[in-house]
Amino acid sequence: MRARVVGLAGIGLGGLAVVASVTAGSWVPLLPVQLPLDESFGTEALGREVTYLDPVTLAPVTSEDVATSVRVRGDEDTGAAGDRTAVWEYVSETSDADGTLVATSTTLVCLDRWTAEAVDCAGESVDGEPTDIRGLTVRFPADTERRDYDLWDTTARQPFPARFEGVERLDGRQVYRFEQEVPEQVIRSVPVPGRLVGSLEDEVFADVVHSSTRTVFVEPLSGVVVSEEESPVTALRGPDGTSGAVLLSGTSSWSEASVREALARAEDVRDERADLRTGVRWAAAGTGAALLALGALLATRRSPTQPHDAQDEPVRVPVPSA
Structure with missing residues (x-):
């Protein structure tokens, strides 16, 4: 469950990074x-x-x-x-x-x-x-x-x-x-x-x-x-x-x-x-891609099956013989 939460967070952050790379021309100043x-x-x-x-x-x-x-x-x-x-x-x-x-x-x-x-x-x-x-x-x-x-x-x-x-x-x-x-x-x-x-x-x-x-x-x-x-x-x-x-x-x-x-x-x-814009664009795009891939991996990963605890097994009581 914890891995899935982390994965979804990574996907969200990766999406934001990709958006930042696409819009870098509008918010990163020119040198x-x-x-x-x-x-x-x-x-x-x-x-x-x-x-x-x-x-x-x-x-x-x-x-x-x-x-x-x-x-x-x-x-x-x-x-x-x-x-x-x-x-x-x-x-x-x-x-x-x-x-x-x-x-x-x-x-x-x-x-x-x-x-x-x-x-x-x-x-x-x-x-x-x-x-x-x-x-x-x-x-x-x-x-x-x-x-x-x-x-x-x-x-x-x-x-x-x-x-x-x-x-x-x-x-x-x-x-x-x-x-x-x-x-x-x-x-x-x-x-x-x-x-x-x-x-x-x-x-x-x-x-x-x-x-x-x-x-x-x-x-x-x-x-x-x-x-x-x-x-x-x-x-x-x-x-x-x-x-x-x-x-x-x-x-x-x-x-x-x-x-x-x-x-x-x-x-x-x-x-x-535009060198600064280009650098930010590539850095944000690379970071976003990495976060999206990692997030998708964690979000879709299945937790391993846990073995039943021995204490959960019913206790067998021996029946005395005549």
Whole structure:
């Protein structure tokens, strides 16, 4: 009788353990994750109707075959890198199909490994010029929230709000859509041939005017940017306010290969964060199976037949003979 009670209790506990393994995803927390110190990846964006100023002939060119590549590399050996801070360098190059380099930029940024936001450090720079980089750059934080974030614009060299616009599906994965608008503004003044701004003078100082719209898709659990589309307009403006030559304009969006690779990186981070859930799931499933098997064995086991006690036998009384 006692074995049967123990067996039934084991079956009950085993059932609870199996249920715990099945529902582990809803009650076991995800592990926190930091930005890696040795990050390394690249993306490619393909342009549509891109107009730029040829750097040699200074003639306007419109092309359907312009690509922008971004290479990101973490420098874990620099002194600024550590438990709290990651140092990443990302290099952006825009070129035409014939190899003409349209634009290039190199950014060195120190990032808080938990929030992914830029933090002060001695080496932060854009194109070798010390720059106070702020906001998010090439990565969002893990557990990205449905709210606005400040996102760095390298051309304007300042952050602008990336507004949360909703949830979408990308290759079956839930992603967050953010929209950033960089208003038209003067970012610097440069000497240029007068003809580029409608002037008869050989050389004048012209303002470089920049504006942009940008759509960013983020896998929220990992914070990995999985797709992006950008439409910049950077042009010259003469000293009298006359619109001049377009330095770069058009729309570019990530290639399918870059989207696939980014989704794979996001999945790697998700798997890393789910290690605790996986461990609990397997441990609970194994324990539940063992308890169910043991409980079933004990509950169905029959007690051995006990022999009759000798005292229970009737006493034979001898009958005296005559």
